[in-house]
Amino acid sequence: MYTNPMRQTLTQIYDARIAAGTLRPDPAQHAVLPELESLRIWLEQNATRRTGLFAGLFAKPLTPPRGLYLWGGVGRGKSMLMDLFTDATEIAQKRRVHFHAFMQEVHHGIHAARQRGVEDPIAPVAEAIVKGTRLLAFDEMQITDITDAMIVGRLFEKLFAAGVVIVTTSNRVPEDLYLNGLNRALFLPFIALLREKMIVHELESPNDYRQHRLAGAQVYFHPAGKARAQIDAIWADLTGGGIGQPLKLPVNGRTVELPRFANGIGRATFWELCARPLGAADFLAIADAVRVLIVEDIPQLSASNYNEAKRFVLLIDALYEAKVRLICSAADEPERLYTEGTGSFEFERTASRLREMQGAGWGQG
Numbered sequence: 001m002y003t004n005p006m007r008q009t010l011t012q013i014y015d016a017r018i019a020a021g022t023l024r025p026d027p028a029q030h031a032v033l034p035e036l037e038s039l040r041i042w043l044e045q046n047a048t049r050r051t052g053l054f055a056g057l058f059a060k061p062l063t064p065p066r067g068l069y070l071w072g073g074v075g076r077g078k079s080m081l082m083d084l085f086t087d088a089t090e091i092a093q094k095r096r097v098h099f100h101a102f103m104q105e106v107h108h109g110i111h112a113a114r115q116r117g118v119e120d121p122i123a124p125v126a127e128a129i130v131k132g133t134r135l136l137a138f139d140e141m142q143i144t145d146i147t148d149a150m151i152v153g154r155l156f157e158k159l160f161a162a163g164v165v166i167v168t169t170s171n172r173v174p175e176d177l178y179l180n181g182l183n184r185a186l187f188l189p190f191i192a193l194l195r196e197k198m199i200v201h202e203l204e205s206p207n208d209y210r211q212h213r214l215a216g217a218q219v220y221f222h223p224a225g226k227a228r229a230q231i232d233a234i235w236a237d238l239t240g241g242g243i244g245q246p247l248k249l250p251v252n253g254r255t256v257e258l259p260r261f262a263n264g265i266g267r268a269t270f271w272e273l274c275a276r277p278l279g280a281a282d283f284l285a286i287a288d289a290v291r292v293l294i295v296e297d298i299p300q301l302s303a304s305n306y307n308e309a310k311r312f313v314l315l316i317d318a319l320y321e322a323k324v325r326l327i328c329s330a331a332d333e334p335e336r337l338y339t340e341g342t343g344s345f346e347f348e349r350t351a352s353r354l355r356e357m358q359g360a361g362w363g364q365g
């Protein structure tokens with residue numbers, strides 16, 4: 001078998017980043033690396049061999065190792081570790097996807113299969129996912145929606161049966177997934193399945209690195225035109241340099257789209273969020289889906305921008321309640337953004353929230 005002579009272990013890659021100063025040493029993160037490394041080695045050695053359902057008649061059945069369910073508080077480095085692992089794993093049959101986006105795709109697939117009159121629509125969807133994929137890496141597994149809750153069990157069963165290795169990050173221990181959800185009893189076999197097929201590892205780091213990175217950093221920039229480069233730099237720092245992808249969120253049977261999303265960070269312009277006919281439910285869904293939101297180009301609003309101002313108030317309220325970190329560029333200080341139209345008095349509360357959300361401790365915990 002060909003082995004890359006330059007190949008470094010995950011621990012070596014991690015240590016090199018510490019030496020270069022891009023990461024700080026963290027024993028809790030360090031402890032996960034050997035676990036990921038053994039998955040990586042197995043995948044690199046077996047990615048092209050058939051397993052499970054697809055094993056040939058005479059092929060020796062190959063049992064894949066248990067995957068990894070990495071959970072813990074926000075900013076602990078879960079996504080960073082998962083990216084390190086997926087990037088370094090030298091196989092073509094790998095896919096890293098935000099869990100939310102993945103489920104979206106699954107729903108589309110199920111819908112299409114139903115329209116074709118397929119009786120068990122999960123089967124062709126699982127088959128399509130499995131085709132050419134040996135490693136599935138999900139970022140931010142969370143289950144809040146009953147339609148998700150009712151299909152993940154059968155879906156994952158098929159993925160595991162086909163020998164796919166799953167690695168996932170989550171803010172919750174499996175037992176707390178879909179907590180207090182409707183018909184939760186029907187969901188419990190999924191938790192048991194995760195426990196059986198994955199090693200559940202809590203990333204017990206005491207540090208919230210996202211807060212560290214933003215602590216004391218400027219998060220409200222004006223005027224907007226000059227802030228572009230600084231905001232690009234913050235985006236690059238928090239996302240690890242990705243360009244991001246649109247994130248489609250289900251809201252009452254519709255979808256609302258956040259134009260750019262990567263690693264829990266959303267990015268949009270004021271116009272993309274507030275000049276479209278979005279309402280409170282849309283902003284709540286957005287606030288729920290991100291840890292940090294970048295809103296660029298907030299203009300000076302006049303009386304004729306009443307609708308945009310009203311939506312902006314709803315947006316800030318939703319972000320405030322969800323304790324999202326907000327980074328924005330605006331035409332002026334918060335208090336001078338909307339001073340003369342209908343509701344400008346109420347806007348004072350929004351301005352005050354914008355100030356509060358700039359505080360160093362905002363969004364912690």
Ligand SMILES: Nc1ncnc2c1ncn2[C@@H]1O[C@H](COP(=O)(O)OP(=O)(O)O)[C@@H](O)[C@H]1O
Nearest residue numbers: 023024026074075076077078079080209210238
């Ligand atoms: N050991 C570390 N030293 C410095 N920065 C880190 C470290 N671990 C993670 N980070 C950075 O902190 C931020 C949050 O990490 P992330 O992996 O997104 O956290 P989580 O997925 O657990 O919420 C990212 O910008 C990440 O690159």
Ligand SMILES: [Mg+2]
Nearest residue numbers: 078079263264
């Ligand atoms: Mg994350």
